[in-house]
Amino acid sequence: MPFVMAAAFVEGSLGIFYQRAEQAVVRNVVPPGQLPAALSQNQARGAAIGLLGQPLSGLMFTMSRWMPFAFTAVANVIGLLCVLFLRRDLRPARTEPPKSLHVDIKDGIRWLWRRRFLRVMTAVFAGSNLAFQVLGLTMMVVVKDNGGTPAVLGVVASVAGIGALLGAVVAGWWAARFSLYTTAVLGHLAWLVLMPAMAFLTSPVAIAAVAAGNMFVASLFNVTGNVYMTRTTPDELQGRVMGTSAFLTSGANALGSLVGGYALAWAGASWTGVAVGALILVLTVTVVFSPSVRAEARSAQSGTG
Secondary structure: OHHHHHHHHHHHHHHHHHHHHHHHHHHHHOOHHHHHHHHHHHHHHHHHHHHHHHHHHHHHHHHOOOHHHHHHHHHHHHHHHHHHOOOOOOOOOOOOOOOOHHHHHHHHHHHHHHOHHHHHHHHHHHHHHHHHHHHHHHHHHHHHHOOOOHHHHHHHHHHHHHHHHHHHHHHHHHHOOOOHHHHHHHHHHHHHHHHHHHOOOOOHHHHHHHHHHHHHHHHHHHHHHHHHHHHHOOHHHHHHHHHHHHHHHHHHHHHHHHHHHHHHHHHHHHHHHHHHHHHHHHHHHHHHHOHHHHHHHHHHHHOOO
């Protein structure tokens, strides 16, 4: 088990470097007008892999223990070859000499902190991620408490994955027509109803439908937020700023798992659902009434931002 944990840590760490680099170079690969479609396709690809990967890996593992690992190794070699065959110079034009790592990190934090709109939205998305982690654990408990088997839970998770995939498919169209502010307001209003409702449902069908709705909105958030960040962040700061944002928003996932486990053990699924609803209410009010967020919305509508 320690070896597996160490391997997972190394793989996850390297994956972060790859993901930040991949996201940073998108606008150097596609024309500006195709940016929403490109990021939407990336989101859809990830959702499809998440939907198919787990059952496929389970099937291969039952056939032979080495098969999923061999499949992954071959897929990584193919991915490496695709990257090596890129002919465009994707390095940002440096206007300053290289800096040490801690200075680079400080630059990313400083740039993000000085943008009040991004500062508020990063905190909001971090809170949303925390709520999602708590909600995922709550869904498992609710399904189990109502007699659901692991197979039923797998079906519910698959339906939620379909919702994420559908959201990713339409996210390019959505991001090209609606601002991040509009998406955040409408999305949190939808979550304000859907998230706490899951803790009080008993039917696996209803739970799956609500989970799919939550994941649909999450995909719209991811694509619209990435489009905004990619367009507004200077090219030479893409990796540093997106790394800072990912650290803050994804770090909430680990905290959410810890908080969710204790909340479910101490208060039960229903009260945990109420707490999730209260958190989403706070986030919704923040998005709707925050002066910096409203100022950004007015700027976008007037065409000056």
